[in-house]
Amino acid sequence: MSRKILIVDDEEVIRKFLRIHLTKLGYEVKEAADGEQAIEQIGRDDFDLLICDILMPRKDGWEVIKEVKSDPKTKDMPVIVLTAKNEDTDMFKGYDLGANYYMTKPFTKAQLLYGLQLMLGKA
């Protein structure tokens, strides 16, 4: 069974190329355009990995990570933060909240693959 990844980003184009990449790599990909949608999907489905943007309407990425990491059911799910917030303080905040990998935009495919490997092992 292929592993399931949830991509949360309000930028459609980013979701699009992530989906293309990950699908090619053999993952099953689901998408959410904001934090609320993400929480909803996580509640419905089990995911092996969460790739989450920070600056989003309605519910931001920080909230999503907080909720995921405080729920015993989902707290072991690895989280990759994918954000334009590239300051040190943001990165520290992400790790403090329990994120497993912090990636800043813009990023390369190589960075993404490295992160995936780190989180999920060889595909």
Add this chain to the structure above:
Amino acid sequence: MEEEDRKKIILMLRWTAIIVTSYLMLFGRGRVTNLHLSYLLILIYLLSNVSLSFFPKTWFSNLKLFYPLVLFDTGIVSFGMYLSEKMTTDFYIVFFLIIIFASVSRNFKLLMVIGGITALLYGGLLYSWGLLTKEEGSSYTLRIPFIFIMTAFYGYIVQTLTREKRQELTISEDKYRGLFENANEGIILLKNPQYQIVDVNREMEKVTGYIKGELIQKDVFSLFPPEEMEKAIDYFKEVAEIGEGRTDSLSFMKKDGLSMEVDLSTKRIDLGDESFYQTIFRDLTEQRKLEKKIRQSKRNLEAIFDGIRDQLSIQAPDYRILRVNRAVVEKYQTTFEKLINQKCYEAYFKRSQPCEKCPVSVTIETKQPATSTMKGPEENTTLQVFSYPILDEKGNVLSAIEYVQDITEEQRLQEQLIQSEKLAGIGILASGVAHEINNPLSGIIGMAEIALEEEDATKSESYLKDILNCAQRISGIVNALRSYSRAAKKEELSLVDLNEVLEESLKMVRLANKKAPVEVIKRFQPIEKIEANTGEIQQVFTNLVTNAFQAMDGKGGELVLSTQPLKDSIEVKVSDQGMGIPQKYLNRIFDPFYTTKKPGEGTGLGLNIVYRIVTKYEGTIDVESKEQVGTTFTIKFPTRRVES
């Protein structure tokens, strides 16, 4: 006695005397030898009485008229008797003179006694000469009661006159006594010319500590301390010469031996037949103390005035300089004397008429303090000129204090501060905008990588379209940034449309906070342009709008931006539904370096700069805030700004 009566009686009596004298001269037994002369005499007598009847009544109560009249009458009667060549028999003239002189004594009883004795003596003399039994006997006999009647009459008149005089004197003496005793100043009465004290008033006793008995009969000079004696003698010598004199340089010795400075005012007065010096003493101790205090406080004020390092001058309503402090003299490298009475605008500003923004003219007109920022006389200098009114007791402006502060350096620093805060603000904005660029940039990179791997041409075409979209978004952002920074760089004054600048600032802040769940409501009304520096106005709006966005961070809400024209100003409101500002911080939010934001999010200068810029344009800024409800900033820019 009424003056009317006195005149009547005198005239009537003289008529009687004239008739009797004339009858005796013309028809008496011993006839007058020289008839022509006696007619002349009668004529003079008649005329004198006729002319007397035209004299004003008041003259008849005057002894100065009365005595010559008596002498005149006596002269005529005596002359008549002389003409009758019966001097031996008319010896009674001597007695008559005795009575006249007796009347001068003003003692009625004495006069009557003398009159009686004289009449008796005369009768006795006539009798011893045997004249009473001769054929002219009756005419002689009649003279005896005549003497007595005349005595009584003159005596009566003199007495009433003197009584009235005495009454007047008593009244004026009572008045004098009242003034003397109740005077608020010490008064000494000295006998002339001995300078011996004859009386002192109660105040004098109080002031000197002496009692009246100790002072009476004393030499006035003994009241002065020995070293002042010579001066005191000189003073009284002068008084004796001129009749009055005043000095405030003498000291007086009190009973307790202490000396006090006094003001002496002396006048010679005549009371009855005696002459006195009346010396008024005024204790100057309090006055001297007060004078000393005034002098000291004047010195203090002068020291303060000169000690202030900013330029101060006091000016008359016509801008004439009345006083300047040392700072002015040093600044203009001149002297006090050269500046005094020059016009302010001529002396300081080298102008031929008052400066347009002169606060002194405002103060003179409104009686209120005023201030104004003016270009200094030297190039590129800026002065802050304050003026305060000096009012008289009625509240009219006597003069104005002009206080000049050179704020060139301060203004330069302020400009620098505004500039550096602007840069910091742009930095914060830029980092927000950078995030915004990072998203499409990620899209471009990601899509490009996919497109490179894609072999299906139709698919790669769609990827390229995505890339193009992203690139155009970035281009849009960069354009917005450029137009914002172009406005920010503008430094000269121009006519600024506040609606436009507010819109522009909003766009920029929105860009930097794209994800913020803020709904912006714009209520812009048509407003007139104001003269300002676009960059500064933009800085004001950007700061306020950024604050509003930050206040609603996470929570979201409405941001209402409104502009509206008022009577003399334009009102701009920035109203958010954010967390609000706690009441206790409200009065500190415009202080420099005061911030509740986390490091990196704000400099603590934003609102301070907003305040500086708004006040620079003579505008006002107010804030209203309620925690958890929101904050509203209200700015008013005046529409009519006078330019120097």
